[in-house]
Amino acid sequence: MSDSAKSHHLNPHGKGDKTHASDFSYVGIDAILEQMRRKAMKQGFELNIMVVGQSGLGKSTLMNTLFKSKVSRKSVLPDPEERIPKTIEIKSISHDIEEKGVRMKLTVIDTPGFGDQINNENCWQPIMKFINDQYEAYLQEEININRKKRIPDSRVHCCIYFIPPTGHCLRPLDLEFMRRLSKVVNIVPVIAKADTLTLEERDHFKQTIREELRANGIDVYPQKEFDEDSDDRMINDKIREMIPFAVVGSDQEYQVNGKRILGRKTKWGTIEVENIGHCEFAYLRDLLIRTHMQNIKDITGSIHYETYRVRRLNESNILFTAHPPEHPTPGTKQSQTYNLFTCTNPHCGDWEEDLNSNF
Amino acid sequence: FIKNFIDHYSGEGARAVPLAGHVGFDSMPDQLVNKSVNHGFCFNILCVGETGLGKSTLMDTLFNTKFEGEPTQHNQPGVTLKSNTYELQESNVRLKLTVVNTVGFGDQINKEDSYKSIVEFIDAQFEAYLQEELKIKRTLHSYHDTRIHACLYFIAPTGHSLKSLDLVTMKKLDSKVNIIPIVAKSDAISKSELAKFKIKITSELVSNGVQIYQFPTDDESVAEINSTMNSHLPFAVVGSTEEVKIGNKMVKARQYPWGTVQVENENHCDFVKLREMLIRVNMEDLREQTHTRHYELYRRCKLEEMGFKDTDPDSKPFSLQETYEAKRNEFMGELQKKEEEMRQMFVQRVKEKEAELKEAEKELHEKFDRLKKLHQDEKKKLEEKKKSLDDELNTFKQKKMAAELLLTQAQQAGGSTTLKRDKERKK
Numbered sequence: 048m049s050d051s052a053k054s055h056h057l058n059p060h061g062k063g064d065k066t067h068a069s070d071f072s073y074v075g076i077d078a079i080l081e082q083m084r085r086k087a088m089k090q091g092f093e094l095n096i097m098v099v100g101q102s103g104l105g106k107s108t109l110m111n112t113l114f115k116s117k118v119s120r121k122s123v124l125p126d127p128e129e130r131i132p133k134t135i136e137i138k139s140i141s142h143d144i145e146e147k148g149v150r151m152k153l154t155v156i157d158t159p160g161f162g163d164q165i166n167n168e169n170c171w172q173p174i175m176k177f178i179n180d181q182y183e184a185y186l187q188e189e190i191n192i193n194r195k196k197r198i199p200d201s202r203v204h205c206c207i208y209f210i211p212p213t214g215h216c217l218r219p220l221d222l223e224f225m226r227r228l229s230k231v232v233n234i235v236p237v238i239a240k241a242d243t244l245t246l247e248e249r250d251h252f253k254q255t256i257r258e259e260l261r262a263n264g265i266d267v268y269p270q271k272e273f274d275e276d277s278d279d280r281m282i283n284d285k286i287r288e289m290i291p292f293a294v295v296g297s298d299q300e301y302q303v304n305g306k307r308i309l310g311r312k313t314k315w316g317t318i319e320v321e322n323i324g325h326c327e328f329a330y331l332r333d334l335l336i337r338t339h340m341q342n343i344k345d346i347t348g349s350i351h352y353e354t355y356r357v358r359r360l361n362e363s364n365i366l367f368t369a370h371p372p373e374h375p376t377p378g379t380k381q382s383q384t385y386n387l388f389t390c391t392n393p394h395c396g397d398w399e400e401d402l403n404s405n406f
Numbered sequence: 407f408i409k410n411f412i413d414h415y416s417g418e419g420a421r422a423v424p425l426a427g428h429v430g431f432d433s434m435p436d437q438l439v440n441k442s443v444n445h446g447f448c449f450n451i452l453c454v455g456e457t458g459l460g461k462s463t464l465m466d467t468l469f470n471t472k473f474e475g476e477p478t479q480h481n482q483p484g485v486t487l488k489s490n491t492y493e494l495q496e497s498n499v500r501l502k503l504t505v506v507n508t509v510g511f512g513d514q515i516n517k518e519d520s521y522k523s524i525v526e527f528i529d530a531q532f533e534a535y536l537q538e539e540l541k542i543k544r545t546l547h548s549y550h551d552t553r554i555h556a557c558l559y560f561i562a563p564t565g566h567s568l569k570s571l572d573l574v575t576m577k578k579l580d581s582k583v584n585i586i587p588i589v590a591k592s593d594a595i596s597k598s599e600l601a602k603f604k605i606k607i608t609s610e611l612v613s614n615g616v617q618i619y620q621f622p623t624d625d626e627s628v629a630e631i632n633s634t635m636n637s638h639l640p641f642a643v644v645g646s647t648e649e650v651k652i653g654n655k656m657v658k659a660r661q662y663p664w665g666t667v668q669v670e671n672e673n674h675c676d677f678v679k680l681r682e683m684l685i686r687v688n689m690e691d692l693r694e695q696t697h698t699r700h701y702e703l704y705r706r707c708k709l710e711e712m713g714f715k716d717t718d719p720d721s722k723p724f725s726l727q728e729t730y731e732a733k734r735n736e737f738m739g740e741l742q743k744k745e746e747e748m749r750q751m752f753v754q755r756v757k758e759k760e761a762e763l764k765e766a767e768k769e770l771h772e773k774f775d776r777l778k779k780l781h782q783d784e785k786k787k788l789e790e791k792k793k794s795l796d797d798e799l800n801t802f803k804q805k806k807m808a809a810e811l812l813l814t815q816a817q818q819a820g821g822s823t824t825l826k827r828d829k830e831r832k833k
Contacts (some may be wrong), residue, residue, distance in 0.1 A: 074469055074470050074496060074681075075681065075685045076494060076499050076689075077496050077497045078687070079447055082688070083690055092431070092434050109781045113429070116426055117423060124789045143421065144425055145422075146431060148432070190711050192706050194702060242434050336429060337430040337433050339437075345441065353544070356542075357543055
């Protein structure tokens, strides 16, 4: 059907604007970037972040700090008793935020009760179920005959896992949770309340954590196998050397050196949240929001969701194959691609031909 | 629980909160654009029009490149579609451009079926995308999208009205692709004739219910220019890749003895308008309309044709799957039935042939028997003849012996002369 693509360079320089009647060698293909930007601004963006960790690790505060507004569950549904729920609950709150004309629908999904019981077996299950339920909802919308113009995206893009600042190593709960969930969602582990660790303790802790993750085959974001090219790998390697980020959250402002900054005031000093000499909050914020947000969403959509979809479509139907087996063996799951619209028996045509030619 | 969740997401639960400082997600559009730049873009244009209307030249002019190809002959037996893909680059934007040409359109004596190959081609691209989308293991991210984003319909510059071929073709295409009608080789029409021609064309399109692509007017930044341009449709274009010196500049133009038509002069033709609309302002919208409107329509029709229905809000199961399963079982059942039929027919034919052969065999046997009998009869006759011949011979021998005996006796009795005479007589 089409010949092989030929390369043409139209105008290696000269980005140009719309008024360039004299520059006749400029076609204007790069104007598509502006068109895309306009479309994106008009549509707005969606982001769904889940926070997981024991109570008291500062999850709600960190969310408020990240988005510089009261987006956490506690700010929206204040709980006067501060009780710890008996089972894990999944609570999600959505917010419309806007910055410089860019509108975003942010959903923060909180998991109070995680890791707080005496027996925490299977405490990841409700969370796994929730994540898979979102994939399921999206899949159902996608396979509709009459589809919406824009399918609402409720899939969890990123799960921030809070590690308590023990300074020693990861607990079995941490390992178990991250091992299971790193397969279905992007996990960003952070060391919570890092102001209780000195810099040396912090570095040692981080190294231990990295080694343990590696030893257990847990691939947290940014996953090594999803690096697209060498540029990506370079950037992501640098990030991988720094995770987990040691963070401190705060939504209170203090006066330091004549400026008002977010921080935690103690008797021995004020910890500045956005000072990278004090904690790594800024790195986390940059990763999540300013540089890798689109990438996080892409990996959720094109890898985690697709994995779920493949599994779901395969398990529902053994017969979902392109060629019906001659002697079907019960129980085999074939995950070949299937073709909905073409004749699937390869023999039909041959027989007809034989019949007609011999008689 | 999921239902509640989806409600949440339709905007009912979201509250607007003010930000106390700079968060940084205003970089999202940049992140999105960067990703697209790394990935590259693709754009597919279909040029429909009679041979010789300047389709290839216009493409060359629009994209400032000499695409390959020779002018086609006029003796094609039917309409075929030829597509070529080119990789263009401008600053940091890489575009995979596919130009599809209708070869032989309008050249046949009977043009009733001309539109069919075009419709089939467009549908085939939708089909390919649909199949990829329905695969279990799919790679939509790296899929080369071949769906037609824009169809430039070239109208011959007669100055009167649209040809019936044009109306029929455009009517068949308007629900499948974004149609942008253009008046080709418009330097053949004078300005006043052109204005009348455009009005006539527009009114004919409207009265025949042909939906051409409207440049979008919902985004304020481009609403004004788009709505102005909408009123200039169809664009009257002139294409040229030759350059002529006007004043102290080299411009793309066509030189005639009576003057020079400058391609990029808006007083001379609408080429600049076309380029502006097609490429610089609405390329993304053309792609989006193709995906969200034309492709969805195709998909919906195709799936409904197969018998799929949507679940109603109350039922839970994976309905597409179940319907597919049911359809598939039905299909397999039919297939088996067909197999059975074929098998029976095969057996039947074998029997018939066998019977035929048996008949033939019998005939042969009979023939053989007849021949054999004939042969035997012959043989008998011959033997009888032989026998009678032998008998004659024997009789003759006997007579001969008797005669000889008599002769010997006669010789012994008397004179030899009488014997001789008798012998001679006997002989």
